[in-house]
Amino acid sequence: MIRTEELLLNVGPQHPSTHGVFRIVVKLDGEVITEATPVMGYLHRGTEKIAESLNFTQIIPYTDRMDYVSAMTNNYVLVHAVETMMGLEVPLRAEFLRLIVMELQRVASHLVWWGTYLLDIGAMSPFLYAFRDRETIINLFNELCGARLTYNYMRVGGVKWDAPPGWIDKVREFIPYMEKKLQEYDKLVTGNEIFLARIKGVGRYDAATAIDYGLSGANLRCTGVRWDLRKDEPYSLYDRFEFDVPVGSSGDCYDRYRVRLEEIRQSLRILRQAVEQFPQDGETMGKVPRVIRPPAGETYVRIESPRGEIGCHIVSKGKAEPYRLKFRRPSFVNLQILPKLLVGETMTNLITILGGIDIVVGEVDA
Amino acid sequence: MGAWLDEPLSWGNALVLFLWAAVFLLIVLGFVTYAIYYERKVIGWMQLRVGPNRVGPLGLLQTVADIFKLLIKEDTIPRKADRLLFILAPALAFIPSFAVLAVIPYSEKLYFADLNVGLLYYAALSGITTLAIVLGGWASNNKYALLGGMRSAAQMISYEVPLVISIVGVILLSGSLNLKDIVTAQDGGWFWHWNLFPQIIGFVVFFIAAVSELNRTPFDLPEAESELIAGYHVEYSGFRFAFFMLAEYVYVYAIAALTTVLFLGGWHAPAPFLDFVPGIIWFLLKFAFVVFSLFWIRATFPRVRIDQLMSLGWKVLLPVAIANVFLTALWLELFVK
Amino acid sequence: MNGKGLLQGLGVTLKSLTAPKVTTSYPDVPIEMPDRFRGIQHFIPELCIVCNQCARICPTDCITLTGKPNPDPEKKGKVIDTFDINFEICILCDLCTEVCPTEAIVMTNHFELATYSRDELYKDAEWLTDNNTLVRQDNNNIGAPGKGGAK
Numbered sequence: 001m002i003r004t005e006e007l008l009l010n011v012g013p014q015h016p017s018t019h020g021v022f023r024i025v026v027k028l029d030g031e032v033i034t035e036a037t038p039v040m041g042y043l044h045r046g047t048e049k050i051a052e053s054l055n056f057t058q059i060i061p062y063t064d065r066m067d068y069v070s071a072m073t074n075n076y077v078l079v080h081a082v083e084t085m086m087g088l089e090v091p092l093r094a095e096f097l098r099l100i101v102m103e104l105q106r107v108a109s110h111l112v113w114w115g116t117y118l119l120d121i122g123a124m125s126p127f128l129y130a131f132r133d134r135e136t137i138i139n140l141f142n143e144l145c146g147a148r149l150t151y152n153y154m155r156v157g158g159v160k161w162d163a164p165p166g167w168i169d170k171v172r173e174f175i176p177y178m179e180k181k182l183q184e185y186d187k188l189v190t191g192n193e194i195f196l197a198r199i200k201g202v203g204r205y206d207a208a209t210a211i212d213y214g215l216s217g218a219n220l221r222c223t224g225v226r227w228d229l230r231k232d233e234p235y236s237l238y239d240r241f242e243f244d245v246p247v248g249s250s251g252d253c254y255d256r257y258r259v260r261l262e263e264i265r266q267s268l269r270i271l272r273q274a275v276e277q278f279p280q281d282g283e284t285m286g287k288v289p290r291v292i293r294p295p296a297g298e299t300y301v302r303i304e305s306p307r308g309e310i311g312c313h314i315v316s317k318g319k320a321e322p323y324r325l326k327f328r329r330p331s332f333v334n335l336q337i338l339p340k341l342l343v344g345e346t347m348t349n350l351i352t353i354l355g356g357i358d359i360v361v362g363e364v365d366a
Numbered sequence: 367m368g369a370w371l372d373e374p375l376s377w378g379n380a381l382v383l384f385l386w387a388a389v390f391l392l393i394v395l396g397f398v399t400y401a402i403y404y405e406r407k408v409i410g411w412m413q414l415r416v417g418p419n420r421v422g423p424l425g426l427l428q429t430v431a432d433i434f435k436l437l438i439k440e441d442t443i444p445r446k447a448d449r450l451l452f453i454l455a456p457a458l459a460f461i462p463s464f465a466v467l468a469v470i471p472y473s474e475k476l477y478f479a480d481l482n483v484g485l486l487y488y489a490a491l492s493g494i495t496t497l498a499i500v501l502g503g504w505a506s507n508n509k510y511a512l513l514g515g516m517r518s519a520a521q522m523i524s525y526e527v528p529l530v531i532s533i534v535g536v537i538l539l540s541g542s543l544n545l546k547d548i549v550t551a552q553d554g555g556w557f558w559h560w561n562l563f564p565q566i567i568g569f570v571v572f573f574i575a576a577v578s579e580l581n582r583t584p585f586d587l588p589e590a591e592s593e594l595i596a597g598y599h600v601e602y603s604g605f606r607f608a609f610f611m612l613a614e615y616v617y618v619y620a621i622a623a624l625t626t627v628l629f630l631g632g633w634h635a636p637a638p639f640l641d642f643v644p645g646i647i648w649f650l651l652k653f654a655f656v657v658f659s660l661f662w663i664r665a666t667f668p669r670v671r672i673d674q675l676m677s678l679g680w681k682v683l684l685p686v687a688i689a690n691v692f693l694t695a696l697w698l699e700l701f702v703k
Numbered sequence: 704m705n706g707k708g709l710l711q712g713l714g715v716t717l718k719s720l721t722a723p724k725v726t727t728s729y730p731d732v733p734i735e736m737p738d739r740f741r742g743i744q745h746f747i748p749e750l751c752i753v754c755n756q757c758a759r760i761c762p763t764d765c766i767t768l769t770g771k772p773n774p775d776p777e778k779k780g781k782v783i784d785t786f787d788i789n790f791e792i793c794i795l796c797d798l799c800t801e802v803c804p805t806e807a808i809v810m811t812n813h814f815e816l817a818t819y820s821r822d823e824l825y826k827d828a829e830w831l832t833d834n835n836t837l838v839r840q841d842n843n844n845i846g847a848p849g850k851g852g853a854k
Contacts, residue, residue, distance in 0.1 A: 007509055009509050009510075015595065016591060016592055016595065017592045017593065031513065031672065054762055057760065057798065058760065058761075058762040058798065059762075060796075061762050061794055061796035061798070062762065118668060119592060120592045121592070121668040121669060122583060122584065122586070122590065122592060122667075122668045122669025123583075123666070123667060123668035123669075124409070124413065124583075124664075124665065125409075125412060125413045125665050125666060125716060125719075128413040128414055128415065129413070129414070129719075132414055132725045135725070142736065142737055142739075142740060143737040143739065144739070145739060146736075146737070146739035146740045146741040146797065146810070146839075147740075147741055147795070147797075150794065150796070152796045152797060152798075160797070160801070161739065164737075164739070184715055187711045187712065187714070187715050188666070188711070188712045188715040188716070189668075189712070190708075191707065191708030191711055191712070192667065192668065192708045192709060192711075192712050193706065193708050193709055194584055194667055194668050194669075194670050194709070195668050195708075196708070197670070197671070197674055198668060198669075198670070198671055198674075346671070346672065346673070347513065347593055347594070348590075348593055348671045348672060349671070350593075351592055351593050408720070411719070411720045411721075411724070412716040412717075412719050412720050413719070414719055414722060414723075414724050414725045414726070415724060415725075415726050416724050416726060662713060662716065662717065663713070665716050666709075666712045666713050666715075666716045667709065667712065
């Protein structure tokens with residue numbers, strides 16, 4: 001009998017596939033993982049604590065930096081929470097603009113995920129194809145609000161900028177373009193036998209486990225649970241549009257992949273309707289008091305970010321600054337299932353599973 | 367040129383042979399330099415980029431600059447590494463890769479060693495590089511390198527077997543292990559006389575196994591950059607790292623040349639009326655096409671998993687290769703004799 | 704495992720081989736940003752009324768300014784004395800230009816901030832005043848008093 005030893009391997013914090021500074025300490029028996037301990041906090045900036053000394057307008061740029069591939073939805077959850085607390089009304093045109101940018105953001109965010117996931121699995125080209133198309137969205141955002149990643153676009157009571165002339169038409173042109181590109185993606189990747197063999201049946205869990213762990217977003221829907229806050233607790237204008245909530249059945253990485261690609265299609269469907277119904281004119285900023293002071297009390301709102309349920313809990317003492325601000329960050333919650341999924345898997349599957357959960361470390365650590 | 371080898375060894379002959387070897391080394395180095403450039407350009411274009419274009423006209427000197435950078439880089443050896451083996455491994459990886467090139471014929475006149483067991487010689491020597499990769503991975507005293515080295519050992523051993531068996535069909539058809547004779551046996555004027563068509567099964571198995579032997583996508587598990595960072599050469603820097611890369615690209619050269627010789631009819635033109643073009647041009651065209659296919663595959667496919675790699679090797683490629691040998695033998699026995 | 708998907712993928716990459724390339728030639732060709740782009744600020748001292756709003760709204764406290772009494776005794780109010788932005792921590796969030804009532808501080812389309820030393824990232828009023836090319840035209844300062852927005 002050969003004496004064998006467990007190998008303690010630090011995957012990260014500097015590792016190309018941990019999507020930022022995230023560490024997993026794995027115990028390996030050969031290439032099989034016997035124990036995995038995620039270590040997070042390398043990107044912790046104390047956003048929630050910093051927010052306690054800032055007024056609400058000042059907090060918006062900080063939300064951009066939590067989930068930096070989906071800044072628009074983060075903007076929205078904060079302003080939505082404040083508006084709910086203060087009972088503010090947002091002009092229709094502003095709400096439409098918010099919805100359009102959030103859906104564009106969802107497409108952009110899923111494209112980043114798609115590209116980097118394929119990069120994790122070893123295919124280099126899809127990443128550049130995805131970024132080519134994401135670039136179109138980023139340019140749209142750049143024209144709209146002057147930034148490519150950290151938009152700082154929404155304000156309590158409305159949005160900072162009205163759409164520049166011709167912008168809506170550009171969004172309209174983008175929809176068929178993206179639909180065509182999705183077919184190319186399917187040809188390049190979805191049918192690829194090597195890819196399917198890599199992800200089918202990997203990282204499988206059932207609906208009960210997903211709910212126990214509090215998963216949300218594609219990580220929950222891949223198990224067959226039809227839960228999407230846009231449908232189940234419609235916020236913004238989502239109740240005006242027709243769209244489906246794609247679900248998987250087996251809860252493996254392949255289903256998560258399919259659900260996310262289908263979500264891009266559904267987002268394009270929402271966008272198509274939103275662009276058609278976009279009001280001709282109107283205000284982009286509602287009637288907002290000079291200083292934003294939510295009344296004393298507490299509020300929790302939640303919306304569907306590309307990664308799942310992002311929530312914002314504000315405790316106010318009637319001051320311009322929040323007494324306490326807490327974000328429910330979907331990446332952080334979704335990540336908690338990782339140690340359970342990794343036991344018994346190989347090193348290679350570690351990357352596949354971690355990539356499939358779709359974390360953004362800025363949001364995990366906040 | 368090969369005739370020199372048959373003459374008695376004198377000082378003059380030795381000098382000539384040495385010079386030829388040196389010239390050939392320069393040719394191979396030139397190939398490696400521009401294969402890397404070619405690869406980066408092709409993959410760049412496939413990824414909607416332009417590829418290297420900064421150093422020299424059209425970026426032609428990019429690889430030269432990269433190699434120069436590697437050469438002037440500080441040579442680091444980890445303190446806890448096994449020093450001797452760590453130093454030995456890159457050289458051990460490179461020497462066989464260069465040595466296997468001796469048996470490859472480029473045209474009727476242009477060849478180096480006319481060895482009658484050429485194919486065996488190739489298979490035997492190329493196996494040594496595996497050893498170097500395992501050594502490098504182990505001597506680095508790094509966990510990622512060790513995993514990469516171990517994967518490499520498993521992979522190379524598993525794929526050496528179908529690789530060699532897949533060419534048995536070719537050997538049966540031409541009745542020789544001599545690469546020059548194998549090419550001569552494919553001479554019939556037309557491209558369907560090449561081994562590619564009668565040996566299509568063998569060719570597919572050979573090509574898959576060859577890509578795997580080269581450690582290239584989709585079989586680049588030993589260096590899987592998204593899992594093992596760089597695998598076995600993670601601790602290497604400077605010219606030692608360059609040697610590993612060099613060995614890898616010299617094997618690209620060797621495998622592309624071997625594929626051309628074994629399956630694509632070597633220097634023969636695809637049709638009789640194209641005979642006026644010199645054989646070496648045909649050889650180079652086919653060779654360039656094989657190299658292009660390798661890059662093309664790299665730009666498209668994701669990486670396979672180690673267990674899938676093993677089952678593909680042992681459960682699919684090996685039985686298919688053996689079946690191919692039987693079918694070829696049966697065909698020869700029933701219809702040719 | 705029939706290989707159809709693999710061949711389709713190879714087809715896509717082969718087609719891309721000759722497709723138009725999407726990369727830009729930055730820095731050989733400068734990138735043109737849309738007018739709304741939030742780049743390094745341009746400062747106009749003559750317009751500044753030293754109201755301190757920009758320094759107050761800044762989420763990272765990167766703006767420091769001091770004023771002095773107006774040298775012209777006829778006029779009331781203060782004029783700007785020093786105005787510094789620390790670009791080590793400035794996040795170009797646009798809030799300072801948004802609140803500025805006189806548009807004394809506006810965004811430009813410049814974004815190249817890389818320097819060899821951190822000290823060079825402290826930009827003073829003079830530097831910011833000279834940074835006067837590609838200034839943003841449309842400033843839409845919704846937060847400023849007396850100009851739309853804050854009703």
